[in-house]
Amino acid sequence: MLRDIITIDESKCNGCGACAHACHEGAIEMISGKAHLIREDYCDGFGDCLPECPTGAIQIQKKEAAAYDEIAVQRHKQMSGCPGHQVQMFDRKEPEEVSVVQTSQLRQWPVQIQLLPIEAPFYDNAKLLIAADCTAYAYANFHQDFIQGHIVCVGCPKLDPVDYSEKLTAILSRNTIKSVKIVRMEVPCCGGLEMAAKKALQASGKFIPWQVVTISRDGRILDE
Secondary structure, three states: OEEEEEEEOOOOOOOOOHHHHHOOOOOEEEEOOEEEEOOHHHOOOOOOOHHHOOOOOEEEEEEEOOOOOHHHHHHHHHHHOOOOOOOOOOOOOOHHHOOOOOOOOOOOOOOEOOOOOOOOHHHOOEEEEEEEOOHHHHOOOHHHHHHOOOEEEEEOOOOOOOOHHHHHHHHHHHOOEEEEEEEEEOOHHHHHHHHHHHHHHHHOOOOOOEEEEEEOOOOOEEEO
């Protein structure tokens, strides 16, 4: 089928491995010091690896390729322990002693809305996560379920005496943002963050897919 998929120019690859770490599908592996797309059906074509490559060796091209296979990707991640989905081997006789080591999924710095630059390479084709400060503390698996694969914008409208909408509008308008996910707490003050994000989406003049997820004070997802 004809679809978007990454291509890697081996002559430009410096072997840093940043792309392999950024690929949450485990489609890229380092072989003999160079990055390789190991299977076409592992690549979803979103290009999370692109902004991590310091040499520009990776591009997205539309070409004939096998369809993305999410089931095969999940099986591969379970077997290989790719970034963000590390699997720890254990003795079957004592499963209660097993602990899964979670890795940070943060891809950029800074994260506070007031400190974020308006333009930066990490915004290129990025999925933006606009999150209230408290959500990362309330929701236990925040890194894996929300931060993974996203550029993070964090704020609290109750503590910061600013209107976030102007800064967010500039970010959305001047960069190639693919989608926006807003994660807020159920408390009323988080409504200010949601409204600022919606206002920015409208003011940007772009059609950008967006979603709102509400977290309860006891760490449950109430709606999405």
